[in-house]
Structures are given as C-alpha cells and as structure tokens.
Amino acid sequence: xxxxxxxxxxxxxxxxxxxxxxxxxxxxxxxxxxxxxxxxxxxxxxxxxxxxxxxxxxxxxxxxxxxxxxxxxxxxxxxxxxxxxxxxxxxxxxxxxxxxxxxxxxxxxxxxxxxxxxxxxxxxxxxxxxxxxxxxxxxxxxxxxxxxxxxxxxxxxxxxxxxxxxxxxxxxxxxxxxxxxxxxxxxxxxxxxxxxxxxxxxxxxxxxxxxxxxxxxxxxxxxxxxxxxxxxxxxxxxxxxxxxxxxxxxxxxxxxxxxxxxxxxxxxxxxxxxxxxxxxxxxxxxxxxxxxxxxxxxxxx
Amino acid sequence: xxxxxxxxxxxxxxxxxxxxxxxxxxxxxxxxxxxxxxxxxxxxxxxxxxxxxxxxxxxxxxxxxxxxxxxxxxxxxxxxxxxxxxxxxxxxxxxxxxxxxxxxxxxxxxxxxxxxxxxxxxxxxxxxxxxxxxxxxxxxxxxxxxxxxxxxxxxxxxxxxxxxxxxxxxxxxxxxxxxxxxxxxxxxxxxxxxxxxxxxxxxxxxxxxxxxxxxxxxxxxxxxxxxxxxxxxxxxxxxxxxxxxxxxxxxxxxxxxxxxxxxxxxxxxxxxxxxxxxxxxxxxxxxxxxxxxxxxxxxxxxxxxxxxxxxxxxxxxxxxxxxxxxxxxxxxxxxxxxxxxxxxxxxxxxxxxxxxxxxxxxxxxx
Numbered sequence: 001x002x003x004x005x006x007x008x009x010x011x012x013x014x015x016x017x018x019x020x021x022x023x024x025x026x027x028x029x030x031x032x033x034x035x036x037x038x039x040x041x042x043x044x045x046x047x048x049x050x051x052x053x054x055x056x057x058x059x060x061x062x063x064x065x066x067x068x069x070x071x072x073x074x075x076x077x078x079x080x081x082x083x084x085x086x087x088x089x090x091x092x093x094x095x096x097x098x099x100x101x102x103x104x105x106x107x108x109x110x111x112x113x114x115x116x117x118x119x120x121x122x123x124x125x126x127x128x129x130x131x132x133x134x135x136x137x138x139x140x141x142x143x144x145x146x147x148x149x150x151x152x153x154x155x156x157x158x159x160x161x162x163x164x165x166x167x168x169x170x171x172x173x174x175x176x177x178x179x180x181x182x183x184x185x186x187x188x189x190x191x192x193x194x195x196x197x198x199x200x201x202x203x204x205x206x207x208x209x210x211x212x213x214x215x216x217x218x219x220x221x222x223x224x225x226x227x228x229x230x231x232x233x234x235x236x237x238x239x240x241x242x243x244x245x246x247x248x249x250x251x252x253x254x255x256x257x258x259x260x261x262x263x264x265x266x267x268x269x270x271x272x273x274x275x276x277x278x279x280x281x282x283x284x285x286x287x288x289x290x291x292x293x294x295x296x297x298x299x300x301x
Numbered sequence: 302x303x304x305x306x307x308x309x310x311x312x313x314x315x316x317x318x319x320x321x322x323x324x325x326x327x328x329x330x331x332x333x334x335x336x337x338x339x340x341x342x343x344x345x346x347x348x349x350x351x352x353x354x355x356x357x358x359x360x361x362x363x364x365x366x367x368x369x370x371x372x373x374x375x376x377x378x379x380x381x382x383x384x385x386x387x388x389x390x391x392x393x394x395x396x397x398x399x400x401x402x403x404x405x406x407x408x409x410x411x412x413x414x415x416x417x418x419x420x421x422x423x424x425x426x427x428x429x430x431x432x433x434x435x436x437x438x439x440x441x442x443x444x445x446x447x448x449x450x451x452x453x454x455x456x457x458x459x460x461x462x463x464x465x466x467x468x469x470x471x472x473x474x475x476x477x478x479x480x481x482x483x484x485x486x487x488x489x490x491x492x493x494x495x496x497x498x499x500x501x502x503x504x505x506x507x508x509x510x511x512x513x514x515x516x517x518x519x520x521x522x523x524x525x526x527x528x529x530x531x532x533x534x535x536x537x538x539x540x541x542x543x544x545x546x547x548x549x550x551x552x553x554x555x556x557x558x559x560x561x562x563x564x565x566x567x568x569x570x571x572x573x574x575x576x577x578x579x580x581x582x583x584x585x586x587x588x589x590x591x592x593x594x595x596x597x598x599x600x601x602x603x604x605x606x607x608x609x610x611x612x613x614x615x616x617x618x619x620x621x622x623x624x625x626x627x628x629x630x631x632x633x634x635x636x637x638x639x640x641x642x643x644x645x646x647x648x649x650x651x652x653x654x655x656x657x658x659x660x661x662x663x664x665x666x667x
Contacts, residue, residue, distance in 0.1 A: 223392070
C-alpha cells in the first residue's frame, strides 16, 4: 500500500517538472553576471583597444590599423614625466594611507573592547562618504587657501609673517586630498583581517615573553598582510586613475596620466587617449600582479 | 634543586565589575602533581588558571610559585607556560618557528633556537612535519605542537586550558594517555582545566572541584569519588544519589533523616546534630534491587526509566519523596530478573555505603 502511494506521488511530480540537463542549470546561474561583465567591462576594453589603433584628425576618427598612437605616447618625454609624476603620487599616498589605515584598524580591532563600539566607530569612519568626492575635495580650498583657515590662524597668532604658499595648488595639497579620500579603502580591508586574528594568539605571544612591539611585528603584522595587500590594490588603482583631485588640488600645475587622457579627449584625440588608456591598464595590471605575487590574498576572498 | 615547585594560591579573589568569578579560594598544589580543576562552565576554573598564568589580574590575594610571589609578574617571568584551548598556534609560521617563538623573543640566535625547537619536535615525534604550517596538521598533531611550544621554555608548571575539548572522542582518550605519560616523564606540575569528570579521574593526582567561584572539594580522585564532600560534588561526579532531608533523631552514632514526603533513611554519623537539614549520598552501583529493605536502608518506588548501557543497566526510580533515584546494575544481574517501566521496585543498600555530606571540610589533605 505504502509503496504504491510513493510511486503515485513520484509520477505526478515527474509530469510537472521541466527537465533540464544539470550542466545547463549552472551555466544559466552564471549567465547574468557573465553578461553584465561582458557588456560593461570586456566590450568597452575591447573597443578602447580597437580604437587605439585608429587614425584621426581634428574632426574625425578613421578606422585603420596604425601604431603611431602608441609611438607618440611612449616616445614623448611628457608622457614619461606624467607617468613618473602619477607613480610618485601613488607611492606617497600608498605609504601614508597604509600607515594611517593600519593604525586606525589596529586601534579599532584591538583597543576597542565591545563589538558595538567597534561598529559605531567604524561607521563614523565612513561618514565622510555620505558626501561626494568632489565636495570633500573642494572643501579643502577654504582650509588651505592663501587666506584660508590654516594660513589666517598662523599669521594672526604671529607664528609666520607671510601666508604659506605651498598649502594649496601644490603636490602637498594633491597628496593630502588623496589621503583624505582613500584612507578608508585601506582601513576597511585591514580592519577585516585584524578582526579575524584569534585574540588568543596575542596571549600566546605574551605567554612566550613577547613585548607589545614584538607581538606586533611577529604576529599581527604578518597576519595583516593580506588586508594590506587588498587595501594597496584599492588605493593604487584609484590614485593611478585619478584626474579630478590632481586637477583641482594642484590648480593645473601638476599632471597625472588620467588628466592627460582627459585633455586628449577634450581635443577629440580619442585614439591617442585610447592608446594611453591601454598603456595605463597594462601598467596597473602589472602592479596588481606584482602585489599578488608578494602576498597571498586567497584566504581573504 | 627541585624544578617542580609548589603552587600556593592564597585567598585569591577575581571580580569582573560587580560579578565575582572566583571568591577567596585557597589551595596548595604540591610540586610535580597532575592537578585537574573540575567544574561546570562558569565556575571560575578557567579564571583561576588564567590568574596562575598571569593572563588575568588578581583582584585580591596572592599566588606563589615555589618561593616566588608571582602575583604581579608578567606571564613569561613566572616560570609557567600555558597551553590554550584552541592551541593558539601562529598560522603564518611553520612548526619550527612556532616552537622556537619564545626563544626568538628572548633574542636567541637563529641556529641555536632552531636546533632546540627541532629537539622538542623530535620529542613529540613531529620532526617529519617541521616545515609544515599548523593548518596542515591534524588536531592531535596541533596539540603536540602546542605542547612542544609550551615546554621549550622549561616551565616549572604547565597550565592547560581544556586541552582535549577540541578533539574527537577516540583521539581524546589517546591524547589523555600521552599527557599523563608526559607529565610523569617531565615531573613538573600540570594544572589542567576540564569539565569532564572522566578526564579528571583518569589524569589527576589531585582533583579540585569548583562551583560558583569556590572550591567544593580538593582531594585525590578516589576520595572525591568515594567520599564526596558536598551535595554538589556528589551530584556533579554523577555516581551518587543525593537524598536531602531533615535529621529527626541522632543517637549512638546513627542518625535518622526524614524526606519531606515521608521517607525515613538512616546513616552513620558521629556528630549529635539534630533538626538540621542534611544530605546523604548513596553510590548508584551499590544499590540492590528486588529485596525488601531493612528499616531506613531502602524504599519501594516506581520505575520511570530504564537505560541499557552495554555492561550495565541504569534504572531510574521515583518514590518516598525522591524524584530521581538511580540504580546501576550489572547486565547479567538485570537480565536474570528483568523489570519494566512502571513496575514497583524494592531498592536497598548497606549502611556502610551511605555517606553524610557536608560534614568533611573542603580543605585538601594529603
């Protein structure tokens, strides 16, 4: 009786079910993301690469296969200097955000005892992100300007006779604004890694006679490396592609690769900008590959 | 020069804010003993261990190791080493560097510390895995690494925080034997925190039963098992029935106890106290069934549950104002005259198997 019933149920089910080979199901599940990535990532990159080989004049682009866009980009001293300048910014911003980011994350992860307080303080870190990048950047101008907050205070308090000129529209201003914009991208992954460190490891180190500094260098720093690597990738790629911060904060006195591309595009030199973009993409990919070679971040993903 | 020093805990109290974790406990653990701190979770055993190790500050009282008062010393200068519950091995270091960690912190040259660590790994039979990371080892192997790392500092006492709780049952029993062997060969004091009675009985020279931040009893396993000091110990060790009631008569070394719902029980008691509440303990495996009891040494109740345990059978009986009275019978004895749930059953025991609880102090004598 029971067996008969079970067989019945099985048959009705089989009739309703739409049969699909199992391999198709997994392909269908992966399809939406694959389509989005293809349309909005692969296709644009492909188009940029294609366009970078085209010819152009002041008004039009001509489908072609010429390499002089690359020749001009790589052969000019201006390009090399701009790349060096961008790399200089990337290095300085990376070093400062790594230092600041690590200590903020360390403080949050190891010195704040209650997890509720940790979350509150972490959210406080993200508050600046409620306003746009541009506004946060521009708000530095009244602070750093010739008659800005800092200079007025210093002059009025009699510490300096003349306003400091290099506070705004200088490399200093560019780096300061970038550090302000990007530190959180360093704090978040490092905080995440530090939170995963078993607190008993710190006790075990103390039990073995390690001082606070020895615990930091022998246990915490090595274990924080994956988070540092992820933060580094964020910051380096963001700085390498930045043009607005450099333009606004340097007052047009400094250049970056992305700014150079923007200028080329406003002159309708799309193929030249495309060639430049391909070179920048290759460079950034090389840098990311280098970071991944040094630090194994697979555990974090 | 005796490497294994006595640990002397003198009225040590630990407060967390307003809650008392450990309340004025005092105990002397002789050098070279295997001591188990036993109790339910939250009884203060781990806090006590961590205070001995120096990972927890002591609110009041003192801890002495050998001739040194270590109350305010940092962990590494106490001569103790701790093995953590999850082993706390450094995941980014290989076994040699894990074991050599404390030597590195002391600034020992690389070759020297690696050679010493290799020797320690050989002792633990782990030399073949020296270049592996902890994550590539099994639970038992990780535990041996943790032991090697703790022992490389030549501690006078090794403190183990629930060392076997992360292992599966078979491995637990095997590692237990290894711990005991290691302690015997090293001759140093082991203080081992556990919530398993079986583990404590198997390992310890001294069992310290703790409850609610206090020491209930500190004695050799056999004494704790056969002569539990308090009702808590008798219940926690799990091999005694505890009968609570009021003494109504106490004459000629025999006292009579009345349970609220009418049962009368007698026990040997040298004191003359009367009218007080008292607890009696009767070993579950000394209870006999099926025979009419002598007055005060048994009762008749209803069987509420029967559990077959292989070599023995556990019978739960309710009656005479006692809710859950347990008798453990040998399987052959049980199956000779089987009974069923709901049957009425006569239970009886001998007067010498009845212990009056709460009469012996909780001081540890050896």
